[in-house]
Amino acid sequence: LGSKHTEMPQGLFARTSVADSAAWIDEHVVSLEYEEILLAQAAGRVLAQDAVTASELPPFDRAAVDGIAVRADETAGAGTYNPLSFPLSAMVDGALPAAAGLRLGAGDPLPAGADAVVPLEHVGLTADGSCEIIDAVAAGSGVERKACHFRRDAVLLPAGRRLHPHDLGLLAVAGVSRLRVVRCPRVRCFLAMRSAAGSAAAPAARVDANGPQLRALIQRDGGSIAALREVGRNSAAIAGALAEPDADIVIVAGGTGRGLDDETVAALAATGELAIHGVALRPGESAGVGRRHDGVPVFLLPGAPAACLWAYELLAGRALRRLAGRDPALPFPTRRMTTAGKIVSSIGTTEVCPVRRLSDDRVEPIASLAGAGLAAAADGFVIVAEGSEGIPRGASATVYLYDHGPRPAIDRETEWRP
Amino acid sequence: LGSKHTEMPQGLFARTSVADSAAWIDEHVVSLEYEEILLAQAAGRVLAQDAVTASELPPFDRAAVDGIAVRADETAGAGTYNPLSFPLSAMVDGALPAAAGLRLGAGDPLPAGADAVVPLEHVGLTADGSCEIIDAVAAGSGVERKACHFRRDAVLLPAGRRLHPHDLGLLAVAGVSRLRVVRCPRVRCFLAMRSAAGSAAAPAARVDANGPQLRALIQRDGGSIAALREVGRNSAAIAGALAEPDADIVIVAGGTGRGLDDETVAALAATGELAIHGVALRPGESAGVGRRHDGVPVFLLPGAPAACLWAYELLAGRALRRLAGRDPALPFPTRRMTTAGKIVSSIGTTEVCPVRRLSDDRVEPIASLAGAGLAAAADGFVIVAEGSEGIPRGASATVYLYDHGPRPAIDRETEWRP
Numbered sequence: 001l002g003s004k005h006t007e008m009p010q011g012l013f014a015r016t017s018v019a020d021s022a023a024w025i026d027e028h029v030v031s032l033e034y035e036e037i038l039l040a041q042a043a044g045r046v047l048a049q050d051a052v053t054a055s056e057l058p059p060f061d062r063a064a065v066d067g068i069a070v071r072a073d074e075t076a077g078a079g080t081y082n083p084l085s086f087p088l089s090a091m092v093d094g095a096l097p098a099a100a101g102l103r104l105g106a107g108d109p110l111p112a113g114a115d116a117v118v119p120l121e122h123v124g125l126t127a128d129g130s131c132e133i134i135d136a137v138a139a140g141s142g143v144e145r146k147a148c149h150f151r152r153d154a155v156l157l158p159a160g161r162r163l164h165p166h167d168l169g170l171l172a173v174a175g176v177s178r179l180r181v182v183r184c185p186r187v188r189c190f191l192a193m194r195s196a197a198g199s200a201a202a203p204a205a206r207v208d209a210n211g212p213q214l215r216a217l218i219q220r221d222g223g224s225i226a227a228l229r230e231v232g233r234n235s236a237a238i239a240g241a242l243a244e245p246d247a248d249i250v251i252v253a254g255g256t257g258r259g260l261d262d263e264t265v266a267a268l269a270a271t272g273e274l275a276i277h278g279v280a281l282r283p284g285e286s287a288g289v290g291r292r293h294d295g296v297p298v299f300l301l302p303g304a305p306a307a308c309l310w311a312y313e314l315l316a317g318r319a320l321r322r323l324a325g326r327d328p329a330l331p332f333p334t335r336r337m338t339t340a341g342k343i344v345s346s347i348g349t350t351e352v353c354p355v356r357r358l359s360d361d362r363v364e365p366i367a368s369l370a371g372a373g374l375a376a377a378a379d380g381f382v383i384v385a386e387g388s389e390g391i392p393r394g395a396s397a398t399v400y401l402y403d404h405g406p407r408p409a410i411d412r413e414t415e416w417r418p
Numbered sequence: 419l420g421s422k423h424t425e426m427p428q429g430l431f432a433r434t435s436v437a438d439s440a441a442w443i444d445e446h447v448v449s450l451e452y453e454e455i456l457l458a459q460a461a462g463r464v465l466a467q468d469a470v471t472a473s474e475l476p477p478f479d480r481a482a483v484d485g486i487a488v489r490a491d492e493t494a495g496a497g498t499y500n501p502l503s504f505p506l507s508a509m510v511d512g513a514l515p516a517a518a519g520l521r522l523g524a525g526d527p528l529p530a531g532a533d534a535v536v537p538l539e540h541v542g543l544t545a546d547g548s549c550e551i552i553d554a555v556a557a558g559s560g561v562e563r564k565a566c567h568f569r570r571d572a573v574l575l576p577a578g579r580r581l582h583p584h585d586l587g588l589l590a591v592a593g594v595s596r597l598r599v600v601r602c603p604r605v606r607c608f609l610a611m612r613s614a615a616g617s618a619a620a621p622a623a624r625v626d627a628n629g630p631q632l633r634a635l636i637q638r639d640g641g642s643i644a645a646l647r648e649v650g651r652n653s654a655a656i657a658g659a660l661a662e663p664d665a666d667i668v669i670v671a672g673g674t675g676r677g678l679d680d681e682t683v684a685a686l687a688a689t690g691e692l693a694i695h696g697v698a699l700r701p702g703e704s705a706g707v708g709r710r711h712d713g714v715p716v717f718l719l720p721g722a723p724a725a726c727l728w729a730y731e732l733l734a735g736r737a738l739r740r741l742a743g744r745d746p747a748l749p750f751p752t753r754r755m756t757t758a759g760k761i762v763s764s765i766g767t768t769e770v771c772p773v774r775r776l777s778d779d780r781v782e783p784i785a786s787l788a789g790a791g792l793a794a795a796a797d798g799f800v801i802v803a804e805g806s807e808g809i810p811r812g813a814s815a816t817v818y819l820y821d822h823g824p825r826p827a828i829d830r831e832t833e834w835r836p
Binding site for chain 1: 630
């Protein structure tokens with residue numbers, strides 16, 4: 001306080017590289033423990049343990065096709081010009097009587113005595129309740145043997161698999177009805193809003209743009225929103241929010257910068273561990289990363305919407321995806337594309353550049369809104385790494401795409417693309 | 419009935435190509451009307467109308483950075499060796515007094531009189547409540563002018579845009595709080611289960627594999643599940659299900675084939691229009707497509723789980739995605755990859771072949787479970803078109819991938835891949 005310049009230099013906080021920030025996250029954040037859920041609720045969840053078959057598949061010898069169960073040797077000699085007639089029988093004590101056929105649907109158990117199923121295409125059904133076989137079959141034809149697909153306790157899907165809709169069909173077929181999946185991370189998300197007193201701006205001028213986008217981002221990444229609400233931008237309010245129980249990850253948006261009321265960072269430093277403040281990321285450089293005393297990771301995101309978005313995507317989202325057992329990488333398809341315009345970047349900063357798609361393999365950079373900081377109708381983005389000054393016009397870049405976009409051009413093996 | 423062969427030939431129903439089936443869908447199914455929803459609920463929804471800005475952006479001249487608002491001409495001559503001192507002032511009637519500075523946060527309105535904001539990096543704050551400017555600024559520096567990003571009523575995102583999380587941030591910034599989006603399709607889905615009486619199989623041997631996968635598929639494609647339940651596999655039950663009100667699309671799984679109790683197709687033909695029965699698709703060839711009398715599209719899916727899956731993906735799902743305003747194409751990223759094994763197919767049938775990923779650019783076909791019909795742990799699939807006999811080993815194929823999978827190899831413009 002004796003010095004004239006008490007706060008000089010302003011804002012020159014150390015900047016940690018995005019890679020080092022990600023390494024801190026990867027070191028300190030692992031996937032949560034399992035919970036057991038019903039198969040019907042498992043879409044999109046991540047297996048915490050191998051899913052093993054609960055029964056043999058199939059559990060008995062069964063018909064592979066709709067048809068007539070027969071003794072194969074009784075069909076010898078059958079043909080279009082020599083149809084063999086069999087009475088359609090009921091089973092007797094679960095067995096097929098000799099010299100008879102039994103109509104089955106695909107998946108029906110094969111009766112004792114039968115060893116083949118003649119598909120309906122090779123059968124004439126007659127009005128008098130018999131059938132005519134017009135093609136001889138070999139033993140085993142049209143039949144799926146018990147356990148031919150899976151033994152009991154065979155691994156069907158490995159731990160770590162994110163369950164797609166069709167995986168649920170497969171698991172159901174294999175008799176699985178309950179699954180152990182990685183527990184949903186409980187996310188507590190706080191919007192550190194400026195009070196009118198802390199700012200020259202009228203409160204009406206401040207719109208909460210971060211709440212809607214963070215809610216959607218957290219849900220996309222598999223988080224369960226335990227809290228998402230505004231808190232005052234002051235130490236006490238933020239410290240209180242940071243201390244709330246029942247959280248697997250805490251996210252605070254706003255108050256990370258150099259404003260008069262930017263107390264978020266100080267609140268974390270006072271109540272836990274502030275591991276990183278300042279990331280070589282644009283937008284997003286005032287972001288902070290740390291932990292509570294109980295080890296729960298805390299992410300401090302800048303309040304400007306674009307900076308909030310990208311600090312979420314590259315830092316908080318990475319941690320959330322790890323907690324949820326998902327691939328921690330950015331959840332977008334990528335494609336190598338040519339840039340139709342120069343993408344400018346500064347050495348020493350990882351920069352995110354929104355792009356617009358011009359064709360299947362070309363993009364152009366689009367201006368982001370400096371203050372609002374979000375680009376309208378971007379189709380994706382390019383990340384220019386710290387060591388680069390940008391990407392020249394006509395060069396190839398890895399583009400992260402928001403939508404799968406136009407199908408690739410039609411080619412020889414497929415005439416029509418669904 | 420006078421003829422001996424009352425049902426001959428069995429199962430040789432006409433087969434419509436997948437492309438013609440898709441064309442029927444595209445001709446008869448369009449996106450639903452709009453509904454108005456709150457911004458916070460809009461993630462993943464599709465804009466039915468252009469989203470236009472509700473306010474100018476920014477709505478007033480404002481600070482682009484955290485800093486000190488000044489009159490630019492008063493900073494002339496400032497430098498590290500010639501710091502200029504300004505008292506930090508309060509505004510007087512919303513205006514900046516002469517020869518004073520006002521501390522602002524990024525986004526705060528610029529006071530009248532001020533025309534620049536000196537970033538905090540170029541300012542020393544002193545304990546006596548004044549500041550020292552160490553860099554001269556030009557008028558307009560550090561300021562975002564009113565409406566520089568968007569005028570009021572400018573198109574921010576076009577109709578048809580599927581809303582991503584960050585789009586919600588952008589819309590909020592632009593003052594949009596309600597949106598008109600394509601209404602969620604109400605899906606009525608029925609599982610036509612075999613009764614014990616209709617089959618030789620014990621009921622316990624029948625597992626509902628289609629319910630779980632259809633539920634997840636419908637949700638993935640933006641449908642709202644109005645009904646998903648079992649119905650008896652008989653005309654009356656199916657006709658009753660088909661007639662239920664409050665449906666935008668009806669899906670029935672099971673009973674499309676040639677079994678004794680396969681009455682689904684007859685029920686649609688009797689109560690509406692059966693446009694297609696039999697599709698040149700494997701798995702899935704007994705699928706049916708049609709409409710109710712009120713025009714609601716109806717999809718009859720085979721009961722075998724894999725056939726049900728693919729008839730959904732290529733037919734019912736296409737219609738659902740169209741109703742929801744989404745891209746009707748299969749919702750998977752695609753990549754051209756080399757196949758390490760021959761993919762066999764039959765001319766005249768579109769075949770879906772599950773594949774396993776061997777590396778970033780190689781896949782191999784994997785056997786699907788003939789009866790269960792689902793491949794364990796497939797990473798994606800290849801679609802071999804009707805006109806092709808398959809894809810030779812070593813050839814290139816378009817692979818539909820379930821996951822974005824490994825990131826592409828590291829390359830020059832990015833050293834580290836988030």
